[in-house]
Amino acid sequence: MAFARGPRAPLLLGCLLGLRRGNCARAMAPPSCFALELPDCQLAHFALGDAPKAPELAAAFLGPPGRSFSLCVPVAPRGDCAARVQAARLHQRLLHQLRQGPLQQCQLRRLLGYCPDGGPADLQHGVLLHDPHDHPDTRMALFALLDACAEAQSLRLGEFVGDQSRQVWLHLWERQDQQGWQLASRQCVVTAPEPTLHPVVPDLPGSGVFPHRDAARAVLEACTPFIPEARAVLDLVDQCSEQLQKGKFPVIVIEGLDATGKTTVTQAVSDSLKAVLLRSPPACISHWRQIFDEEPTIIRRAFYSLGNYIVASEIAKESVKSPVIVDRYWHSTATYAIATEVTGGVRHLPPAHHPIYQWPKDLLEPDLALLLMVSPEERARRLRGRGLERTKEEAELESNNVFRQKVETAYQRMENPACYPVDASPAREEVLQAVLSLIRSNCDL
Structure with a gap:
């Protein structure tokens, strides 16, 4: 299947390159593919594009019944250890917070963002949060969690929405000054080929x-x-x-x-x-x-x-x-x-x-x-x-x-x-x- 690459594929969740002092540096190039870990330890690879067909393995977790959200933290360049360490700690804290309060009813799956031809700097560690009951308060709880995260000033939230034809769309939310969280864009989820080597290696x-x-x-x-x-x-x-x-x-x-x-x-x-x-x-x-x-x-x-x-x-x-x-x-x-x-x-x-x-x-x-x-x-x-x-x-x-x-x-x-x-x-x-x-x-x- 064809899949989107380059600037058309948005980040699932913002830029954290300036974590050493809590400031955001220039935006990383967005990943073009994602690997979702399924309950049977298979990996479903998907991308964002125009082809109207969702990956079958991931459709049950991205679309209805229920609703799924994505959170990913970009890995900083290998030479910037301070930023890499802070990004890893932020990812761990987000996971801890997702397992508490109103969000603990949701299921968590590991998610990786990557570029097939890229290097380690293109990697993003994240999580897919699946609400099997599509509770109306889940999105608001995620907004509140991110609003309270002082280290994540430029974070975006991805929300997967499915239709009756089992097509899945990624809705990208971003926080805008004085206006709160606004729907920024929408793209189609499409199948991506499995890479020869696991993207984290x-x-x-x-x-x-x-x-x-x-x-x-x-x-x-x-x-x-x-x-x-x-x-x-x-x-x-x-x-x-x-x-x-x-x-x-x-x-x-x-x-x-x-x-x-x-x-x-x-x-x-x-x-x-x-x-x-x-x-x-x-x-x-x-x-x-x-x-x-x-x-x-x-x-x-x-x-x-x-x-x-x-x-x-x-x-x-x-x-x-x-x-x-x-x-x-x-x-x-x-x-x-x-x-x-x-x-x-x-x-x-x-x-x-x-x-x-x-x-x-x-x-x-x-x-x-x-x-x-x-x-x-x-x-x-x-x-x-x-x-x-x-x-x-x-x-x-x-x-x-x-x-x-x-x-x-x-x-x-x-x-x-x-x-x-x-x-x-x-x-x-x-x-x-x-x-x-x-x-x-x-x-x-």
Whole structure:
């Protein structure tokens, strides 16, 4: 199907480029396509144009019965970390507010705006809010929410309206001085082809899978005005040398989802090999995890990424004297970011051998990385009654099978070094012997 491109396709929701000081900079070029995540983890791609046919997959969510509204926050250029961080925090706050008050009756679906031939700067993170009852107060509640948002002075609101022929139109509302909210334009929703690569993937190096220390450091630097602990993390990172050398003893990383026995195995392996046991994030910053886990992905992953560089400094020191076992490292930081940011199901992940799965060139590499794996049923059995504190992402593993599958698949696609899978379902001693056998076969002990 043909779809509109360029200036005719309006933004679903305004411009936030000047978020650092609360001012709006020049308007971004509007996206020409949108990806809506459906309940079955499919993605419906649509655009705005003239062809009178709505995408079938999305029609039920954009048109009647009920009514849908769109809110999107543009991603700032990768070099402007302060604007990217503030945009991510604004998006998170909007989501929080949409889940409260009169709007909590509505259904929320993830929405991405993008240009098929564009780069990360063309991306917009947003949400489709569907009111199944078409309540007359929903639109007014959205107006009130945006009016109360001091950081969103130029925001627009998209409203999808369907007719009896199942054609869907996007009505664009904008706030005008002295006149309140006014209907600005209307365009037809049309089908768009699915891109070869998920539209969020080009932005991952700037939003969660940081390719080097400086990229993650710049994010936390932008957070220091409102997260005091960010400065403390940066001070610790700055004490770590950027030119690290591994000692003569092997370094083995053990990865695994929650309840795969990772903590037990890492302790047992370190005892068996008389090795030093390290964890990422390291103890010097792990007490701040809860603070950063409450933040958007870009901030949360910057914290964990820099934790890896602190651990790397510890690895360099300890591997001179003995073998080193590391409980989680870069692989887990990257896989959770990929699984969180890439909407849809496993098939929407970056393909195998994509550069996003490559180890950062400035991060000390282990000699071997092992991935403990158990079946979903076994994980559920082990989780019952544990009562341990988990991050939001770890909790989602338990409730969201698709998210778990994306995390596991991303782990299995990691390269240089790859993760060797280990069946962690048998008895503890059997798993320990299997891990020790792999280590002795691949490392010089």
